[in-house]
Amino acid sequence: MSSEKSKNRYSNETQLMGGFVAIFLTVALVAAYVAWKVSFFIVLTFIRYYKQRALWIALAGAVIASSAGVVLFKLTTLNAFLLVIPLGVTALLITCLTVQLSCSESLIRENVNLFSDVLNTSWWSDGASKKGVGLEPEAA
Numbered sequence: 001m002s003s004e005k006s007k008n009r010y011s012n013e014t015q016l017m018g019g020f021v022a023i024f025l026t027v028a029l030v031a032a033y034v035a036w037k038v039s040f041f042i043v044l045t046f047i048r049y050y051k052q053r054a055l056w057i058a059l060a061g062a063v064i065a066s067s068a069g070v071v072l073f074k075l076t077t078l079n080a081f082l083l084v085i086p087l088g089v090t091a092l093l094i095t096c097l098t099v100q101l102s103c104s105e106s107l108i109r110e111n112v113n114l115f116s117d118v119l120n121t122s123w124w125s126d127g128a129s130k131k132g133v134g135l136e137p138e139a140a
Contacts, residue, residue: 036122038093044095049103061089 046055065088072081 040090042092042096043098049099052099052103054095055099058092062092064088065091 046059051056066085069081069084069088072084073079
C-alpha cells in the first residue's frame with residue numbers, strides 16, 4: 001500500500017508542477033506580447049512626432065531612471081531599486097500617449113470661417129440655414 005501512496009503522491013506533484021509551468025508560460029507570453037506592443041507604440045510615436053521636445057525629455061528621463069535603478073541595485077543589492085525601471089518606461093509611455101493625442105488631427109475642427117458659420121445658422125430652427133430653407137409659415 002505504501003508504494004501506491006507514494007506513486008499517487010508523485011503523480012499529484014507532477015500535475016501541480018505542470019500547472020505551475022503552464023501558468024508561468026502563459027504569464028511570460030502575455031508579458032512578452034505587452035512589451036512588444038509598448039515598444040512598437042513608443043517607436044511609432046517617435047517616428048511620427050520626433051520633433052516634439054517632450055518625447056525626448058521623457059526618453060532621457062526613462063534612460064536615466066533605468067540606469068540609476070540598475071546602478072543602485074548593483075551597489076546595494078536591494079531589489080526595490082529595480083522598480084524605478086518600469087516607472088521610467090511608464091512615464092515614457094504616458095508621454096507618448098499624450099503627444100499622440102495632442103498632435104492628432106481627429107480632434108481638430110476643420111478650417112471654418114467663424115463669422116460665416118454663425119451668420120448662416122438659424123437660431124430658432126433645427127439645423128436650417130438663415131437663407132429661408134425650412135422656414136415656411138405654419139398653417140393656422
